[in-house]
Structure formats: structure tokens, C-alpha cells
Amino acid sequence: MQYRTLGKTGFSVSEISLGTWQVGGKWGEPFNPATANHILNAAVDAGINFIDTADVYGDGESEKAVGQLVRQHPGQRIYVATKCGRRLQPHTAEAYQPAALRGFVEDSLRNMGLETIDLIQLHCPPTEVYYRPEIFELFDQLKQEGKIQHLGVSVEKVEEGLKALEYPNVTTIQVIFNMFRQRPAELLFQEAQRRDVGLIVRVPLASGLLTGKFTPQTQFAPDDHRNFNRAGAAFDKGETFAGVDYETGLAAVEELKQLFPGQPNLAPLALRWVLAFPEVSCVIPGASRPEQLTSNLAAEALPPFTPAQLAAVRAVYDQRIRPLVHQLW
Template sequence: MQYRKLGKTGFSISEISLGTWQVGGKWGDPFSHENADQILNAAVDSGINFIDTADVYGDGESEKAVGRLVRNRSERIYVATKCGRQLQPHVNEAYTPEAMRRFVEASLRNMQLETLDLIQLHCPPTEVYYRPEVFEVFDRLKEEGKIQNLGVSVEKVEEGLKALEFPNVTTIQLIFNMFRERPSELLFKEAQRRDVGLIVRVPLASGLLTGKFSPNTQFSADDHRNFNRNGEAFDKGETFSGVDYNTGLEAVEELKRVFPDQPNLAPVALRWVLMFDEVSCVIPGASKPEQLTSNLHAAELPPLSAEQMQQVKAIYDKKIRPLVHQIW
């Protein structure tokens, strides 16, 4: 495992880390602590030392599993969680300093920890990024020892650029993959200039970039890849990176021709993300230990060639850019 610095947090974190949206089981299934414990411990055994969770994952059960892991292991494990998505309705006005404090204290109770290494605003409405009082409360929480660092999880490049204006923002979590390339144009450069860490989520475009899906693939009724393709439940960009499913399948077939010796595209897609030095880590999820093993294979791959990088970009420019580039 290779390690990179997480911006001005100073943390040295595994470049392949773990996101826990589905760590308790497949999307839509009841949370399984037994399955979560297997995946989390296997991750640490493999050298992963950065775990990303959120208070809404499994309605707090994911945080509980992550906290149990940290308390039962001797290794230094950095924990990032997120807050804000519990607000109902999830609107700008609901983001108050009091609510943010309440969420931080609830996450500490869930994980039975004394401090959070990193707390992130969980894809708040764009207007929140123009309200200094929301960001200032985290300075108070840091003074009290309840958090160590503040970050943001964003949907749009615009939000990331605005977040960079707040000096207490140490990390930005964003979607970046072969089907979502816009962040590398300006946001990466600005984040690097301000020493802000970049945490990449949805690196496999909700599984599309594994190359294992087909027009006949069926997703369960409770799976967001079934019910959120047009943004019915939350931002459309979180599902298949906002790419039309059939268009994505066509692009994947072209990618397979670029990497004919790879039976599973997932490690290549993760290695592509890590070709960008500004990225601190990538956080693919896993609903079973075998998926974790597949993701970790990316660390063993050699760097992609300049020709391969150009071929990936050409597929993006032809198939994907006209549909999504300007949106996020």
C-alpha cells in the first residue's frame, strides 16, 4: 500500500481507502454488522488506514461499526464521517450552527470516540457555502476537542471552489472518475495550491466501470441504481455519475478495448484516478470482502501509459462530455 498526505490535516493515509456507504451489505439490504466487521478488519489488515462513513449510512449503524473497529485495533486508523443529510427537509435554512453541533455530538456517541479526525458537510445545498456562520461553528468544536478537522463533500465543482475560500476547510470529497473528469481542470489545481486534500468517491461510477453490467442487469427495488437514475431521491450525479445507463455501457465496451488484458475494469479505473497527484485517496466501497480484494489490486498495477490516458480521455470526450461535463 502507498500513502499520501491528506492536505493540511498532515495525515498520511492509504491512497486506496474505504468508503462505507454499502459496507453493511449490498445497497438496499438491512445493515449486517457481521459483514461490516469482516470488510473493515480486512481493510485494515491490507494496510488501509482511512475509513469514510456518515451518520446516515445504515441510520448510524455504519458509524457504530467503524467506531468498534477503531477501538478494537492497535493501528492508527483515521476516521472521517459526514453530517447534514439527516436534515428534513434538506434545505439551506435547516443548516444551523446548533444542528451541526448536535450532529457532531451524535456521531461521537455512535462511534464511542472522544474526537473525530475529520467531519465533513454532507453535500449541503449550494447556498450553505455562502454562509460563514455554518463553517465557523466547527472552529468552536475543534477548540473543544470534539473534531480535529473540517471538510466538505460536494456535488459540483462550483461548491468545491467556494469551500476553498474558508481557511478551516482541510479536505474536499468529490466524484471523480473516467466518466466525471471536470474536477481535474481547475478544482484540483486550486486545492493543491491551498494544501487541501482531495478524497475521491464514486470512482467506479456506481459499478458501471467494473465492466460487469449489461442491459439485462437487474438492481433491487431498494438500490439507488434502480430508483435514482433521474435524480428522484438525491442528486442524479451520485448514480452512475449522472451518465445515462446505456450510454455508459457503450463507453465501457470501448474502455475494454483499451485494456484488453484486464478481465475486471475496476482496478484500472481506480489506478486511473490515482494517476492524478492532487488526489489524496480514493474511497471505493465494498459490500463483501471479495470486492475489497478487487479494489486493492489497483495498488499493484503499473501506472497507465500516456497513450492509455489519452484513449480514456478520447472516449470521455466523445461519449460522456456532451452529456454531463457542464452539469457538475
């Protein structure tokens, strides 16, 4: 495992880390504590030391599993990142108030059984929230109280990430970035590096599309977001297949397969591609089964992309994907 510095937090984190949206329960299936514990421990055994969770994952069950993991490894430094804000109902800019966010942070601490949170992130708030300094000031108070170590933001749009960079206490930005979502590599990556802000990449496999294992006949469960959220019915559609039309995505994947023949599983290549960008601190693919974790970790054994390979991937994006998604996020 290779490690990179997570911006001005100073944390040395595994470049392949773990996101826990579906740990212990594949999308559309209930959370399974035993499966979650197995995956989390396997991740740590493999050298992963940064775990990303949120209070809404499994309605708090994911946070509890992560807290248990930390207690199971008392002599090992495991960095815990969680998120707050998505429990607000309705999830509107007006609902974002310091008192509510403080309550969420304290709930997360209780869920995990920890005294402090290494990294708390605003969980994809409405764009207007990034223009309210009082929201960001709250986290300075929480840091003084010892409840958090650092503040980050999880964003949907490049605009939101650029605005967040204006707040000195923002130490990380979590953003969707993959072969089908390349816009962040332009101005956002440059500005984050200039301000020493860590970049955490989520949805690196475009909800599994970039594994190359899906077909037009693939069926998703009714309560799987890849079924019901393709048009953004429940949350930002960019979280589902990175906002790419499913059929368009399949066609683009077929072109990628031609660039990398003999690769039945494109997932490690897709992760290796993300890590080709030095501004990226870590990538946080999820895993609902142990074999998916193994697949993710296989990226570490792959050689770096050549300039020609990077250009070829970019050409597929430019021709197939860019006109449809580039300016949306």
C-alpha cells in the same frame, strides 16, 4: 499499500481507502454488522488506515461499526472521517443551522464511542450553504472543544468545492471523480493543491458501471438507487452512475474494454486511473462483500497509466460522456 498526505491535515493516508456507504449491506439490502466488521478488519489488515462513513449510512450502524474497528486496533492509527447534515428533514439550506450541526457531531461521537473525530465533513449541503460563514465558524468552535480535529466538505459540484476553498478551516474536499466524471481535474484540483487542501475521491467506479460487469439485462433491486435514482428522484442523480445515462455508460465501457483487452474486471484499472492524478490524496471505493475489497486493492499492483493510455481514456470521455455531463457538476 502506498500512502499520500491528506492536505494540510498532515495525515498520511492509504491512497486506496474505504468508503462505507454499502459496507455490511449492498445497496438495497439491510446492514449486516458481522459482514461490516469482517470487511473493515480486512481493510485494516491490508494497510488501509482511512475510513469514510456518515451518520446516515445504515442509520448510524456504519458509524458504530467504524468505532468498534478503532477499538479493536488500539495500537494502530486509523483515521476516521464522517459526515453531517443529511439527517436534516427537509434537507434545505434553511435547515442548516449551527445548533443542528453541533447536535449531529455529538451524535456521531456517541455512535462511534470516540472522544474526537479526525475529519468531519459537511455532507453535500445545498449550494447556498457554502455562502454562509457562520456554518463554517461553528467547526472552529468544535475544534477548540476537542470534538473534531479537522473540517472538510463533500460536494456535488465543482462550484461548491471552489467556494469551500475560500474558508481557511476547510482541509479536505470530497468529490466524485472517475473516468466518466473528469471535470474536477481542471480548476478544482489545481486550486485545492495550491491551498494544500486534500482531495478525497468518491464514486470512483460510477456505482459499479466501471467494473465492466453490467449489461443491458442487469437487474437492480427496487430499493437500489441504481434502479430508482437514475433521474435524481431521491437525491442528486450525479451520485448514481456518476450522472451518466446507463445505456451511454455501457457503450463507453465497451470502448474501455477494447483499450484494455483481457481484463474481465475493469475496477482496479478505474482506481489506478484516479491515482494517476497526484493531486488526489486518496480514493474511497466501497465494498459490500470481501471480494470487492480484494478487487479494489488489486489496483496497487498495477503499473501506472502511460500517457497514451491516459489520452485514450480521455478520448472516450470526450466523445461519449463530456457533451452530456461535463457542465452539470
